[in-house]
Amino acid sequence: MNTLAEENYLKAIYHLSLSDANVSTNQIAAALNTKAASVTDMLKKLADKELINYEKYQGVTLTAAGEKIALQIIRKHRLWEYFLVEKLNFKWDEVHEMAEEMEHISSVELIDRLDKFMDYPKHDPHGDPIPDRDGNFKKHELKPIASLAVNEGGIISGVRDHSATFLQYLEKQQLTIGKKITVTEIIDYDHSMILQVEQTTIHISREVAKNLLVAI
Amino acid sequence: MNTLAEENYLKAIYHLSLSDANVSTNQIAAALNTKAASVTDMLKKLADKELINYEKYQGVTLTAAGEKIALQIIRKHRLWEYFLVEKLNFKWDEVHEMAEEMEHISSVELIDRLDKFMDYPKHDPHGDPIPDRDGNFKKHELKPIASLAVNEGGIISGVRDHSATFLQYLEKQQLTIGKKITVTEIIDYDHSMILQVEQTTIHISREVAKNLLVAI
DNA sequence: ATTTATTTTTAGACAAGTCTAAAAATTTTA
DNA sequence: TAAAATTTTTAGACTTGTCTAAAAATAAAT
Numbered sequence: 001m002n003t004l005a006e007e008n009y010l011k012a013i014y015h016l017s018l019s020d021a022n023v024s025t026n027q028i029a030a031a032l033n034t035k036a037a038s039v040t041d042m043l044k045k046l047a048d049k050e051l052i053n054y055e056k057y058q059g060v061t062l063t064a065a066g067e068k069i070a071l072q073i074i075r076k077h078r079l080w081e082y083f084l085v086e087k088l089n090f091k092w093d094e095v096h097e098m099a100e101e102m103e104h105i106s107s108v109e110l111i112d113r114l115d116k117f118m119d120y121p122k123h124d125p126h127g128d129p130i131p132d133r134d135g136n137f138k139k140h141e142l143k144p145i146a147s148l149a150v151n152e153g154g155i156i157s158g159v160r161d162h163s164a165t166f167l168q169y170l171e172k173q174q175l176t177i178g179k180k181i182t183v184t185e186i187i188d189y190d191h192s193m194i195l196q197v198e199q200t201t202i203h204i205s206r207e208v209a210k211n212l213l214v215a216i
Numbered sequence: 217m218n219t220l221a222e223e224n225y226l227k228a229i230y231h232l233s234l235s236d237a238n239v240s241t242n243q244i245a246a247a248l249n250t251k252a253a254s255v256t257d258m259l260k261k262l263a264d265k266e267l268i269n270y271e272k273y274q275g276v277t278l279t280a281a282g283e284k285i286a287l288q289i290i291r292k293h294r295l296w297e298y299f300l301v302e303k304l305n306f307k308w309d310e311v312h313e314m315a316e317e318m319e320h321i322s323s324v325e326l327i328d329r330l331d332k333f334m335d336y337p338k339h340d341p342h343g344d345p346i347p348d349r350d351g352n353f354k355k356h357e358l359k360p361i362a363s364l365a366v367n368e369g370g371i372i373s374g375v376r377d378h379s380a381t382f383l384q385y386l387e388k389q390q391l392t393i394g395k396k397i398t399v400t401e402i403i404d405y406d407h408s409m410i411l412q413v414e415q416t417t418i419h420i421s422r423e424v425a426k427n428l429l430v431a432i
Numbered sequence: 433a434t435t436t437a438t439t440t441t442t443a444g445a446c447a448a449g450t451c452t453a454a455a456a457a458t459t460t461t462a
Numbered sequence: 463t464a465a466a467a468t469t470t471t472t473a474g475a476c477t478t479g480t481c482t483a484a485a486a487a488t489a490a491a492t
Binding site for chain 4: 433452455
């Protein structure tokens with residue numbers, strides 16, 4: 001089995017790979033709040049285990065084996081988040097830290113039974129897709145509200161920023177997963193947007209619009 | 217906070233304290249499957265943190281602070297075991313290893329909500345009492361079936377041996393928590409016992425009788 | 433196309449937790 | 463109660479994962 005640190009590296013590399021095919025040492029250091037030297041040490045270990053493809057100074061990619069492990073950890077993280085929100089009534093901005101611990105519980109049988117217990121949810125409380133036991137999931141085609149034009153709209157289905165402060169802001173504005181929104185106006189000056197959400201009108205900054213995702 | 221190793225030591229010392237007031241280095245080493253030298257090292261650390269009372273060669277006891285931590289870990293272990301059996305349908309002989317990992321999830325809020333979710337169970341699947349959030353529980357007065365005389369009986373309410381093989385044996389014989397038993401005969405030769413359990417008669421060895429507990 | 437800046441790696445060190453081997457303390461036995 | 467056996471502790475070493483400081487490689491800029 002892999003250590004906790006190894007699992008966290010694989011997960012970080014997976015997430016970073018979504019934006020950049022080749023992930024750099026510094027990116028990983030920033031993501032894991034550690035130093036580049038420590039990252040280099042760990043990359044050697046992961047390469048020895050053939051979980052990543054690594055050549056000095058060239059950054060890394062996950063091997064098939066590494067990606068499989070990363071997806072299993074992400075599956076566990078998201079299923080536990082769903083559990084915490086749907087069964088234990090935590091709010092969506094409270095569950096990340098707990099799930100960071102719970103994702104390292106090793107039993108596969110446990111997570112499969114948890115999945116069944118909750119009736120095989122497809123998305124976590126933030127709208128992120130939950131991989132099935134084989135690591136498969138269909139990555140939903142979401143776009144930031146910032147990319148919409150006036151009179152376009154969609155269903156709020158995910159966030160780009162998972163920070164508690166952003167989630168709390170969305171909660172307060174009732175901009176939660178599943179709500180239907182339409183862009184009614186875009187302010188030239190600062191690219192802020194005015195949305196129609198059910199009966200109410202909400203004004204959001206470009207910053208928010210870039211981090212809130214809708215399905216068309 | 218405490219490391220995983222520290223938590224495991226405190227828990228082991230707590231359990232060993234139930235039989236012997238002063239717990240020896242070797243007892244701890246045996247319980248944790250480690251070496252006496254390693255135990256000595258850890259005892260120094262725990263003593264520095266004032267979680268145990270330790271004097272060289274004299275064995276250890278938990279301080280109030282140490283016992284509080286031990287009871288919190290035991291609370292978590294038993295609540296997760298209950299969850300695994302009652303919600304995820306694991307069998308009582310399958311849950312120990314998983315709970316050993318889950319008991320180290322740190323959030324207190326999480327465990328309190330889990331407790332509420334399951335409607336505040338009083339005992340885990342093996343009959344062991346679950347401490348409340350303040351560490352309080354009433355230790356049930358159980359006695360081994362081996363201590364009963366002919367025509368005495370009681371309700372099966374706990375086990376002394378928690379091994380999977382013993383639990384599987386009990387399951388197969390239908391000697392499970394809650395069953396009412398009566399001793400109908402004790403064999404002089406080997407002290408084995410014949411029990412009446414509902415409609416059936418079961419013959420158990422003295423070994424089994426010593427490890428199966430009843431409430432009178 | 434060199435110099436400058438940035439990124440990455442190497443080298444050496446440290447803390448936590450473990451080990452083996454040997455010394456010290458305690459307990460048992462004769 | 464002195465020798466033998468057992469238990470516990472000390473001493474020194476190893477592994478994992480981390481760090482800082484400095485060297486090497488790569489990228490950017492004049």
